[in-house]
Amino acid sequence: TEYSGGSADFRTEDRILTLTAADGAKARVVREGERFEADTSITFNQTTGIMSHRGMATFTPPEGDAVESAQMVYALDQGRGTAYDAKTSYSQGGTKWLIRGDMPYAAVDSSFMSHAQFTSCDLQVPHYHFETDEIKIVGGKVLVATGVRLYFADVPVFWLPFIAQSLSSGRSSGLLTPRFSINDIVRTSVGYRRRISNVGFYWAMSDYSDALISADWFSETFFSLTGSAQYRVASRFLNGDLNFRKYWNAGGGSEIAFD
Secondary structure (H helix, E strand, C coil), X not given: CEEECCEEEEECCCCEEEEECCCCCCEEEEECCEEEEECCEEEEECCCCEEEEECCEEEECCCCCXXXXXXXXXXXXXXXXXXXXXXXXXXXXCEEEEEXXXXXXXXXXXXXXXXXXXXXXCCCCCCEEEEEEEEEEEXXXXXXXXXXXXEECCEEEEEEEEEEEECCCCCCCEECCCECCHHHCCCCXXXXXXXXXXXXXEEEEECCEEEEEEEEEECCCXXXXXXXXXXEEHHHCEEEEEEEEEEEECCCCEEEEEC
16 A cells, blocks of 8 residues: 655554645555545545545546545445545546536445436536436446436436446447537527437347437427337348337427338
8 A cells, every 4th residue: 555645644543644735736545556635635544444535535446437526435445435526437438428426335346326417518517417316337337327307508308217328338228419509508599499309329239239219309390209220130141220200390290200
Protein backbone atom coordinates (compact mmCIF):
# COMPACT_ATOMS: atom_id res chain seq x y z
CA THR A 1 0.00 0.00 0.00
CA GLU A 2 1.33 3.43 -0.99
CA TYR A 3 0.41 6.57 0.97
CA SER A 4 1.21 10.09 -0.21
CA GLY A 5 0.36 13.63 0.90
CA GLY A 6 1.82 16.92 2.04
CA SER A 7 1.90 15.73 5.66
CA ALA A 8 0.90 12.67 7.70
CA ASP A 9 -0.26 12.10 11.26
CA PHE A 10 -0.34 8.55 12.65
CA ARG A 11 -2.01 7.74 15.99
CA THR A 12 -0.27 4.51 16.99
CA GLU A 13 -2.71 3.53 19.75
CA ASP A 14 -5.77 3.71 17.46
CA ARG A 15 -3.80 2.88 14.29
CA ILE A 16 -5.41 5.81 12.44
CA LEU A 17 -3.48 7.57 9.69
CA THR A 18 -4.45 11.04 8.46
CA LEU A 19 -2.92 12.27 5.20
CA THR A 20 -3.23 15.98 4.44
CA ALA A 21 -2.89 17.12 0.85
CA ALA A 22 -0.15 19.55 -0.12
CA ASP A 23 -1.09 22.84 -1.77
CA GLY A 24 -2.18 22.20 -5.35
CA ALA A 25 -1.99 18.40 -4.87
CA LYS A 26 -4.07 15.57 -3.43
CA ALA A 27 -3.75 13.09 -0.63
CA ARG A 28 -3.62 9.57 -2.06
CA VAL A 29 -3.79 5.90 -1.07
CA VAL A 30 -2.97 3.25 -3.70
CA ARG A 31 -3.30 -0.49 -3.24
CA GLU A 32 -3.33 -3.29 -5.84
CA GLY A 33 -4.37 -0.89 -8.60
CA GLU A 34 -7.11 0.82 -6.55
CA ARG A 35 -6.61 4.56 -6.11
CA PHE A 36 -8.35 6.75 -3.49
CA GLU A 37 -7.67 10.51 -3.69
CA ALA A 38 -8.98 13.57 -1.85
CA ASP A 39 -8.20 17.24 -2.34
CA THR A 40 -8.14 18.04 1.43
CA SER A 41 -7.34 14.94 3.54
CA ILE A 42 -7.80 11.17 3.88
CA THR A 43 -8.31 9.33 7.16
CA PHE A 44 -7.47 5.61 7.10
CA ASN A 45 -8.31 3.34 10.02
CA GLN A 46 -5.88 0.44 9.66
CA THR A 47 -7.84 -1.69 12.16
CA THR A 48 -11.14 -1.58 10.24
CA GLY A 49 -9.63 -0.94 6.80
CA ILE A 50 -12.07 1.96 6.25
CA MET A 51 -11.08 5.22 4.54
CA SER A 52 -12.95 8.50 4.80
CA HIS A 53 -12.04 11.96 3.60
CA ARG A 54 -12.55 15.72 3.61
CA GLY A 55 -13.13 17.65 0.41
CA MET A 56 -13.91 16.11 -2.99
CA ALA A 57 -12.78 12.49 -3.35
CA THR A 58 -12.14 10.26 -6.35
CA PHE A 59 -11.98 6.48 -6.35
CA THR A 60 -10.47 4.77 -9.39
CA PRO A 61 -10.73 0.96 -9.69
CA PRO A 62 -8.09 -1.17 -11.45
CA GLU A 63 -10.43 -1.35 -14.47
CA GLY A 64 -13.23 1.00 -15.38
CA ASP A 65 -14.08 4.64 -14.77
CA ALA A 66 -13.52 6.74 -11.67
CA VAL A 67 -16.23 7.67 -9.14
CA GLU A 68 -16.28 11.22 -7.76
CA SER A 69 -18.13 12.30 -4.63
CA ALA A 70 -18.02 14.84 -1.80
CA GLN A 71 -19.22 12.13 0.63
CA MET A 72 -17.52 8.77 0.23
CA VAL A 73 -16.46 5.91 2.52
CA TYR A 74 -14.42 2.99 1.24
CA ALA A 75 -13.53 -0.30 2.92
CA LEU A 76 -10.13 -1.07 1.46
CA ASP A 77 -9.90 -4.65 2.80
CA GLN A 78 -13.42 -5.54 1.57
CA GLY A 79 -13.17 -3.78 -1.80
CA ARG A 80 -16.49 -1.94 -1.50
CA GLY A 81 -17.68 1.56 -0.72
CA THR A 82 -20.55 4.03 -0.36
CA ALA A 83 -20.86 7.43 -2.02
CA TYR A 84 -23.57 10.10 -2.11
CA ASP A 85 -24.25 12.42 -5.04
CA ALA A 86 -21.65 10.39 -6.90
CA LYS A 87 -20.60 10.94 -10.51
CA THR A 88 -19.23 8.24 -12.77
CA SER A 89 -19.36 7.11 -16.41
CA TYR A 90 -19.54 3.97 -18.49
CA SER A 91 -18.76 3.49 -22.16
CA GLN A 92 -20.96 1.39 -24.46
CA GLY A 93 -19.62 1.08 -28.00
CA GLY A 94 -18.99 4.65 -29.10
CA THR A 95 -21.37 6.11 -26.49
CA LYS A 96 -20.25 7.35 -23.09
CA TRP A 97 -22.98 7.37 -20.44
CA LEU A 98 -22.58 9.91 -17.64
CA ILE A 99 -24.30 8.81 -14.42
CA ARG A 100 -25.03 10.75 -11.24
CA GLY A 101 -26.84 9.70 -8.06
CA ASP A 102 -26.49 8.12 -4.64
CA MET A 103 -24.39 4.94 -4.59
CA PRO A 104 -25.12 3.04 -1.33
CA TYR A 105 -23.08 0.03 -2.48
CA ALA A 106 -20.23 -0.14 -4.98
CA ALA A 107 -17.90 -3.05 -5.66
CA VAL A 108 -16.13 -4.70 -8.59
CA ASP A 109 -18.81 -7.37 -9.11
CA SER A 110 -21.86 -5.08 -8.79
CA SER A 111 -22.94 -1.56 -7.85
CA PHE A 112 -26.28 -0.04 -6.87
CA MET A 113 -27.48 3.53 -7.32
CA SER A 114 -30.69 5.34 -6.34
CA HIS A 115 -32.30 8.65 -7.30
CA ALA A 116 -30.01 8.65 -10.32
CA GLN A 117 -29.90 10.24 -13.75
CA PHE A 118 -27.84 9.32 -16.79
CA THR A 119 -27.23 10.79 -20.22
CA SER A 120 -24.81 10.65 -23.14
CA CYS A 121 -24.89 14.47 -23.47
CA ASP A 122 -21.72 15.92 -21.89
CA LEU A 123 -22.95 19.53 -21.56
CA GLN A 124 -23.14 21.11 -18.10
CA VAL A 125 -26.94 21.23 -18.55
CA PRO A 126 -27.65 18.22 -20.81
CA HIS A 127 -30.15 18.46 -23.67
CA TYR A 128 -31.74 15.23 -22.46
CA HIS A 129 -31.38 12.73 -19.64
CA PHE A 130 -33.00 9.68 -18.07
CA GLU A 131 -34.06 9.66 -14.42
CA THR A 132 -34.56 6.42 -12.54
CA ASP A 133 -35.45 5.17 -9.07
CA GLU A 134 -32.82 2.43 -8.98
CA ILE A 135 -29.84 1.30 -11.05
CA LYS A 136 -27.86 -1.92 -10.77
CA ILE A 137 -24.56 -2.24 -12.66
CA VAL A 138 -23.31 -5.82 -12.89
CA GLY A 139 -19.57 -6.26 -13.33
CA GLY A 140 -19.33 -3.03 -15.32
CA LYS A 141 -20.99 -4.85 -18.24
CA VAL A 142 -24.78 -4.53 -17.81
CA LEU A 143 -26.86 -1.62 -16.49
CA VAL A 144 -30.43 -2.35 -15.34
CA ALA A 145 -32.68 0.54 -14.30
CA THR A 146 -36.28 0.61 -13.02
CA GLY A 147 -38.88 3.38 -13.14
CA VAL A 148 -37.17 5.20 -16.02
CA ARG A 149 -38.31 8.66 -17.20
CA LEU A 150 -36.92 10.37 -20.28
CA TYR A 151 -36.54 14.17 -20.05
CA PHE A 152 -35.78 16.73 -22.73
CA ALA A 153 -34.36 19.62 -20.72
CA ASP A 154 -36.68 19.50 -17.67
CA VAL A 155 -39.76 18.24 -19.57
CA PRO A 156 -40.75 14.56 -19.05
CA VAL A 157 -41.71 12.96 -22.37
CA PHE A 158 -41.51 9.17 -21.94
CA TRP A 159 -41.73 6.46 -19.25
CA LEU A 160 -40.51 2.85 -19.14
CA PRO A 161 -40.96 0.31 -16.32
CA PHE A 162 -37.31 -0.77 -16.76
CA ILE A 163 -34.42 -0.85 -19.22
CA ALA A 164 -31.40 -3.13 -19.58
CA GLN A 165 -28.37 -1.50 -21.17
CA SER A 166 -25.25 -3.44 -22.16
CA LEU A 167 -21.98 -1.69 -21.36
CA SER A 168 -19.85 -4.22 -23.23
CA SER A 169 -17.85 -3.23 -26.29
CA GLY A 170 -18.87 -4.45 -29.74
CA ARG A 171 -22.34 -5.34 -30.96
CA SER A 172 -24.75 -5.36 -28.00
CA SER A 173 -28.28 -4.48 -26.96
CA GLY A 174 -28.98 -0.98 -25.71
CA LEU A 175 -30.78 2.33 -26.00
CA LEU A 176 -30.57 4.29 -29.22
CA THR A 177 -29.15 7.80 -29.04
CA PRO A 178 -32.03 10.30 -29.60
CA ARG A 179 -31.57 12.85 -32.38
CA PHE A 180 -32.69 16.46 -31.94
CA SER A 181 -31.32 19.99 -31.93
CA ILE A 182 -31.26 22.75 -29.32
CA ASN A 183 -34.17 24.42 -31.13
CA ASP A 184 -36.27 21.35 -30.45
CA ILE A 185 -35.96 22.11 -26.73
CA VAL A 186 -35.97 25.92 -26.73
CA ARG A 187 -37.84 27.24 -29.77
CA THR A 188 -36.34 30.36 -31.36
CA SER A 189 -39.66 31.25 -33.04
CA VAL A 190 -43.32 30.52 -32.44
CA GLY A 191 -43.67 28.86 -35.85
CA TYR A 192 -40.82 26.40 -35.32
CA ARG A 193 -41.98 22.78 -35.11
CA ARG A 194 -40.02 20.56 -32.79
CA ARG A 195 -38.83 17.15 -33.97
CA ILE A 196 -37.28 14.34 -31.97
CA SER A 197 -36.33 11.05 -33.60
CA ASN A 198 -34.51 7.77 -32.98
CA VAL A 199 -35.94 7.28 -29.47
CA GLY A 200 -35.86 3.51 -29.05
CA PHE A 201 -34.01 0.29 -28.32
CA TYR A 202 -31.73 -2.10 -30.23
CA TRP A 203 -31.80 -5.80 -29.31
CA ALA A 204 -28.93 -8.06 -30.38
CA MET A 205 -30.79 -11.36 -30.01
CA SER A 206 -27.87 -13.51 -31.17
CA ASP A 207 -24.81 -13.43 -33.44
CA TYR A 208 -27.15 -13.97 -36.41
CA SER A 209 -30.26 -11.90 -35.60
CA ASP A 210 -31.26 -8.54 -34.19
CA ALA A 211 -34.25 -6.23 -33.84
CA LEU A 212 -34.81 -2.49 -33.48
CA ILE A 213 -37.74 -0.27 -32.55
CA SER A 214 -37.72 3.53 -32.59
CA ALA A 215 -40.12 6.46 -32.40
CA ASP A 216 -40.19 9.72 -34.38
CA TRP A 217 -42.25 12.75 -33.27
CA PHE A 218 -42.83 15.89 -35.35
CA SER A 219 -44.88 18.58 -33.56
CA GLU A 220 -48.37 19.13 -35.07
CA THR A 221 -47.45 16.90 -38.01
CA PHE A 222 -47.03 13.21 -37.17
CA PHE A 223 -45.89 10.52 -34.79
CA SER A 224 -44.44 7.26 -36.08
CA LEU A 225 -43.23 3.98 -34.66
CA THR A 226 -40.70 2.04 -36.75
CA GLY A 227 -39.38 -1.45 -36.23
CA SER A 228 -37.10 -3.85 -38.03
CA ALA A 229 -35.66 -7.34 -37.59
CA GLN A 230 -32.82 -9.07 -39.42
CA TYR A 231 -31.73 -12.69 -39.47
CA ARG A 232 -29.11 -14.89 -41.09
CA VAL A 233 -29.03 -18.69 -41.13
CA ALA A 234 -25.39 -19.40 -41.93
CA SER A 235 -25.72 -23.15 -42.52
CA ARG A 236 -28.49 -22.68 -45.10
CA PHE A 237 -27.30 -19.45 -46.67
CA LEU A 238 -30.58 -17.74 -45.73
CA ASN A 239 -30.92 -14.14 -44.68
CA GLY A 240 -33.61 -11.51 -44.71
CA ASP A 241 -35.31 -8.72 -42.81
CA LEU A 242 -38.74 -7.52 -41.77
CA ASN A 243 -39.68 -3.85 -41.45
CA PHE A 244 -42.85 -2.17 -40.28
CA ARG A 245 -43.98 1.40 -39.72
CA LYS A 246 -47.02 2.64 -37.83
CA TYR A 247 -47.83 6.25 -38.65
CA TRP A 248 -50.26 8.72 -37.05
CA ASN A 249 -50.76 12.14 -38.65
CA ALA A 250 -52.01 15.32 -37.04
CA GLY A 251 -55.41 15.03 -38.75
CA GLY A 252 -56.20 11.86 -36.82
CA GLY A 253 -55.50 9.40 -39.64
CA SER A 254 -53.10 6.50 -39.35
CA GLU A 255 -51.54 3.81 -41.49
CA ILE A 256 -49.35 0.75 -41.08
CA ALA A 257 -46.95 -0.69 -43.60
CA PHE A 258 -44.89 -3.91 -43.76
CA ASP A 259 -42.13 -4.97 -46.14
